Amino acid sequence: MNRTWIPFVIAAVLATGACTGDKEPVAPASSRGPSAAPSPSAPDFERYAAGRSTPVADPVYPGYGNPGVDVFHYGLDLAWRPDTKTLTGTATVQLRAAADLSEVKLDFSKAYTIDGVTLDGATVTGTVADTKLTVAGKVAKDKPAELVVRYHGTPATVPMPSHREDSEPLGLTVTADGALWTMQEPYGASTWYPANDQPSDKALYDIAVTVPEGWSAIASGSPKGHEGNLFRYASATPVAAYLTTLAVGKYTQETAAGPGGVALSYWYRPGVDDKALPYLRRSPQYLDWLTRHFGPYPFDSGGVLMVPSASGMETQQMITMGLPDYGSDADFRSGFDGDLLHEYAHQWFGDAVTTSNWNDLWLNEGWAEYAQFLYTNERDKVTVKQWEDWARSADARLRQRLGPPGKPKADSFAESNVYICPALMLHQIHKQLGDAAFFALGTDWVRQYRGTAQDRAGFIAFVNQHTGKDFTALINTWLDSPTTPK
Numbered sequence: 001m002n003r004t005w006i007p008f009v010i011a012a013v014l015a016t017g018a019c020t021g022d023k024e025p026v027a028p029a030s031s032r033g034p035s036a037a038p039s040p041s042a043p044d045f046e047r048y049a050a051g052r053s054t055p056v057a058d059p060v061y062p063g064y065g066n067p068g069v070d071v072f073h074y075g076l077d078l079a080w081r082p083d084t085k086t087l088t089g090t091a092t093v094q095l096r097a098a099a100d101l102s103e104v105k106l107d108f109s110k111a112y113t114i115d116g117v118t119l120d121g122a123t124v125t126g127t128v129a130d131t132k133l134t135v136a137g138k139v140a141k142d143k144p145a146e147l148v149v150r151y152h153g154t155p156a157t158v159p160m161p162s163h164r165e166d167s168e169p170l171g172l173t174v175t176a177d178g179a180l181w182t183m184q185e186p187y188g189a190s191t192w193y194p195a196n197d198q199p200s201d202k203a204l205y206d207i208a209v210t211v212p213e214g215w216s217a218i219a220s221g222s223p224k225g226h227e228g229n230l231f232r233y234a235s236a237t238p239v240a241a242y243l244t245t246l247a248v249g250k251y252t253q254e255t256a257a258g259p260g261g262v263a264l265s266y267w268y269r270p271g272v273d274d275k276a277l278p279y280l281r282r283s284p285q286y287l288d289w290l291t292r293h294f295g296p297y298p299f300d301s302g303g304v305l306m307v308p309s310a311s312g313m314e315t316q317q318m319i320t321m322g323l324p325d326y327g328s329d330a331d332f333r334s335g336f337d338g339d340l341l342h343e344y345a346h347q348w349f350g351d352a353v354t355t356s357n358w359n360d361l362w363l364n365e366g367w368a369e370y371a372q373f374l375y376t377n378e379r380d381k382v383t384v385k386q387w388e389d390w391a392r393s394a395d396a397r398l399r400q401r402l403g404p405p406g407k408p409k410a411d412s413f414a415e416s417n418v419y420i421c422p423a424l425m426l427h428q429i430h431k432q433l434g435d436a437a438f439f440a441l442g443t444d445w446v447r448q449y450r451g452t453a454q455d456r457a458g459f460i461a462f463v464n465q466h467t468g469k470d471f472t473a474l475i476n477t478w479l480d481s482p483t484t485p486k
Contacts (some may be wrong), residue, residue, distance in 0.1 A: 001185055001346075001365070001414050002166075002312040002339045045144045048073035048094050051204040051238050053453065055098055058198050060358035060410050061161075063131065064107050064187040065198025068099040072144075073203055076193050079210040080217070080248045082178025087112075088152040091193050095147060097139040104147060107190035107197035108133035109171070112153035120145055131158075133194050149194050155180070157191060162413040166310040166324065172246065179249035181307035183320055186358055186413055189241035200356040200453045202238035209248065216251040218267045220244045220318045222301040235316065237299060238451045240354045245315035247305055254280070258287040258302060265303035265318070273306040276323055279336050280304050286344045289375060294345075295443035298352035298450055304340070312339055314346030314368070338376045345371035348446045356453035361414060362405040362479065363459060366422025367442065370430075373423060391424045396484045406456065406479030425478035429463070429471060441466055 051072035058065050075092035093106070104119065110128045117126035119137040126135045126149060139145045157169035171191025172182045182188060189195040196203075209217035210230050217226075220243065221235035249269065256264040266280040283304065287297055299317045309322030321340065326332040349371070350364030377387050398417040403409060405421040430438040444466060445459075456479065463471045477485050 001314065002342055045072060045094055045096075048204050050236070050451065051094075051202065052096065053201045053203070053238070055196065055198065055201040056356055058200070058357050060408065061187060061198075064190070065201065066105050066107075066196055067198075067200075068097065068101055069104065069106065069196050069201070070096040070098045071196050071201055071203040072096060074193065074195070074205050074207075076205070076207045078192075078208065078217075078246075080180060080212075082212060082215075082248075085154045085174050085178060086152055087155055087172070087180075087192065089150070089193060091147075091149045091151075093147040093149070093194065094144065095139075096144050097141050100141045101139040104135040104137060104139060104145070106133050106135075106147075106194040107131055107187065108149075108194040109153075109156060109158075109191045111156035111191070112151040115150040115152060116148075117150070118146075118148045131190065147194075151194075155191055158188060160413065161186075161411050162415060163411075164311075164415060168310060175249075175308060179247070181247040181249070181309065181320070182245055183307075183309055183311060183313045183315075184244075185242045185313060187242065189244055192246060195241040197241045199240045199242060199354055199358065202240050202354060202451065202453055204237075205233070205235040205239055205244065207233045207244075207246070209246070211248050214250065215248055216253070216267070218245075218247045218251065218305050218318065220246075220315050222263075222299075222317060223265065237316075237352070239316045239351075240453065243314065243316040243351055243354070245305060245313070245318055245320045247307055247320070256281070256284060258284045259291045259297060262287070262297050262299070263301045265301070267303070267318075268306045272308075273323060275332065276304075276306055276321065276336065279340050280306075282337075282340075283344070286341050289341070290345055290348065290371065293371070293374070293439050293442070294348050295447060298347060298446060302344075302347065312343050314343045314350055314364075316347070316351045319343045319347075334376075334380075337379075338372050341375045342368050342372040348442070352446050352450045354453045356455045358413070359406065359408065360455050361408060362418045362422035363454065363456070365414070365419045366405070366426055369419040370423035370426045388424070388427065391420060391427070392484055395421050395424050399482055399484060404480050404482060406476075421478070424484075425475065428474060428478065432469075433467060437467065 053070050055067045055070050057067045073094040077090040079088045108128055114126050117124050117135055124136045155172035157171040160167045160170045170188030171184050187197045190197045205221055207219040211217045217231040219233040221233040224232040224234050251267045252270050254266045258264050264283050301317055304319045304321055306321055310324045311322050313320045326335045345368040349367030355363045402415050402417040405418045408418055460472050460475050
């Protein structure tokens with residue numbers, strides 16, 4: 001997710017050394033299978049073994065997620081009717097009981113009517129209360145099970161727990177003309193399908209969406225083609241629920257090839273998103289810059305989906321971007337360019353390797369933010385000293401206002417302290433290691449842990465082992481100190 005939509009203006013920053021009011025700081029210029037429908041035969045769980053996870057209870061948002069459930073695979077068969085604003089879905093969920101279960105619970109919106117539920121082929125009851133779907137039926141620890149939920153209703157969003165200027169309701173959003181789009185970090189996936197809506201439980205996906213004539217459906221994952229009004233997507237690399245996306249509307253698609261021939265798609269609304277097109281078409285250059293620093297692009301496809309949002313989101317393989325008001329045309333050129341690089345950087349840091357809990361959001365955002373600063377500083381010829389002087393000043397204000405990045409507040413999700421403060425921490429490691437060793441560190445982190453969810457302890461252990469040096473105190477101090485470390 002992007003930190004802010006405020007443009008980068010070095011002259012103002014260097015002149016004032018601070019930002020005003022309550023605004024965030026301003027940086028210096030600078031498939032598996034073609035069908036999502038349930039199979040009449042016994043499910044092949046080995047097929048989805050890559051989706052095995054070790055779920056944990058989230059310490060920041062304990063009301064979401066179920067550490068007793070490990071989802072291997074979601075098969076989502078969806079249909080959207082804009083005239084009635086009705087989403088109809090069949091979710092086929094292959095899961096493992098991570099603990100003995102007396103009932104199966106997933107996160108799901110009470111906006112939907114449950115039309116039927118089966119557990120391992122047997123009809124069972126399923127009820128939704130608050131944000132939970134509860135399914136009657138016992139599942140023994142480590143036993144696989146297949147849950148099928150049929151439902152329909154009009155999607156409804158949930159509030160975002162943040163004070164960000166670009167905060168919007170989370171989840172699947174219905175526009176006035178009947179289109180759909182979603183941004184859902186940290187817990188909005190359950191507004192359109194039954195999900196274990198926590199970052200530690202990554203899973204594989206097959207998504208099939210039926211839409212009206214002349215409309216398109218775009219989802220996360222690799223495109224698997226469309227037949228008439230049915231569009232298909234699949235994710236063969238595990239995905240955290242918050243990193244999925246869905247949009248339905250009257251879109252135009254462009255295609256391109258990125259580094260190594262990776263397939264890219266740009267989905268936009270003609271006459272609405274034209275201003276963004278030159279930057280979408282620069283995607284191969286963004287990916288080239290990132291691959292030179294952090295190794296090969298981690299997936300077999302990528303691209304950008306434009307939606308009517310004030311923010312941007314690193315949804316896996318298909319970035320979801322809004323068109324915010326940056327101010328002037330010059331500010332738009334600078335800001336959108338850097339922000340799109342940021343979201344592409346997340347494909348390595350946050351998507352290929354995902355934080356396992358929301359205390360460690362810094363692990364996603366620190367790397368993407370630092371990559372963005374390296375890129376924009378290079379673009380705008382900002383010196384290392386200019387940037388670090390600015391970053392330290394910003395860090396001090398953020399820690400005072402929001403606290404340290406390793407202990408985020410539940411009502412202040414994804415605010416600037418989990419972006420700039422850990423980016424400055426990574427800069428300290430970079431200075432000690434030098435360019436070659438630092439970029440090798442980032443490259444090997446993604447290569448070694450691709451498809452998994454990690455936490456602070458895992459990152460520290462990796463850094464120490466990889467470098468042969470003990471960075472434990474440095475990392476913990478930068479993440480936990482109420483003031484900027486020396």
